[in-house]
Amino acid sequence: MxxxxxxxxxxxxxxxxxxxxxxxxxxxxxxxxxxxRIIIRELLIALFVMVIFLFGGQYLLSALQISESALTxxxxxxxxxxxxxxxxxxxGGASGAEVRGEPFVFPLAIPYVAGPSALASxxxxxxxxxxxxxxxxxxxxxxxxxxxxxxxSSGFLSKVLGDKVLMAVERLMGMVLVAIxxxxxxxxxxxxxSSM
Numbered sequence: 001m002x003x004x005x006x007x008x009x010x011x012x013x014x015x016x017x018x019x020x021x022x023x024x025x026x027x028x029x030x031x032x033x034x035x036x037r038i039i040i041r042e043l044l045i046a047l048f049v050m051v052i053f054l055f056g057g058q059y060l061l062s063a064l065q066i067s068e069s070a071l072t073x074x075x076x077x078x079x080x081x082x083x084x085x086x087x088x089x090x091x092g093g094a095s096g097a098e099v100r101g102e103p104f105v106f107p108l109a110i111p112y113v114a115g116p117s118a119l120a121s122x123x124x125x126x127x128x129x130x131x132x133x134x135x136x137x138x139x140x141x142x143x144x145x146x147x148x149x150x151x152x153s154s155g156f157l158s159k160v161l162g163d164k165v166l167m168a169v170e171r172l173m174g175m176v177l178v179a180i181x182x183x184x185x186x187x188x189x190x191x192x193x194s195s196m
Contacts, residue, residue, distance in 0.1 A: 003139045006125050010143035012177045013079065013117040016150035018086060018170040021163070022112055023154040026103050036152065038102060043148045045105055046113035050122050050140060057123035058130055068127060069195060073188025075124040079181035082117040086174025089167075113147065124184070 001009075027035045061071060125136050150157065158166070 001125065001128065003135050003142075006136060006139035007142040007146075009125075009180060010118065010121055010140055011146055012173050012180070013082065013115070013121050014113055014143060014147040015082075015086065015115075015170065015173065016147040017166055017173065019112045019151060020154040020158050020166055023108060023151055024158050026108055027155075030102055034102070035155070039108070039152055039154070040148075042103065042105070042108035043113060043144070043151065045109035047140075047144050049110060049114045050118060050144070051137070053119045054122045054126050054136060054140060055133070057119075058127050061123065061127060067192075067195075069188045069191035071124055071127055071188070072191060073185055075120045076181045076183070076185030076188055078117055078120050079177055079184060082115075083174045083177035083181050086177065087171050113151070 023039065027038060030038060122136070122140060125139070126133065129136075161169075
């Protein structure tokens with residue numbers, strides 16, 4: 001995996017376009033002048049959590065005695081479920097958690113940005129080649145920055161693009177993620193089969 005492919009994977013699982021409606025809805029009751037500061041704070045919290053998982057995840061995996069093949073297959077399964085939800089949202093539309101007052105950590109930082117799929121992905125990337133930690137940290141930083149630019153402009157993008165365009169972009173991202181998830185799942189199964 002290259003830095004670019006890792007960054008693209010992390011960008012896709014952070015799903016910035018899919019999160020725009022959630023950020024807009026969660027910040028609706030917050031004064032306009034505070035919204036950007038809240039978004040930046042929540043993005044920084046999400047980055048902090050993902051960095052902790054990037055560097056501490058391998059110790060958790062070794063403590064739980066989870067093999068790389070099991071992690072790869074599990075990561076592929078989780079990504080597949082997230083991707084299917086992106087391509088085929090629930091009948092009533094995806095709904096975020098109801099937020100009253102100013103959001104803090106939940107639900108904007110976790111799980112919207114640093115969700116289960118993003119955390120599983122950083123674990124998987126780092127566990128595969130821990131010696132390349134600087135490259136994975138750079139990939140995470142690039143993906144987070146790109147995601148942050150989009151989410152910071154959520155109000156503007158929501159007005160300009162509209163719900164239909166945002167939905168189309170999210171579904172396209174979901175389709176790419178389905179292919180990545182299937183590849184990860186098959187790789188995990190192949191690794192397990194070859195180790196027997």
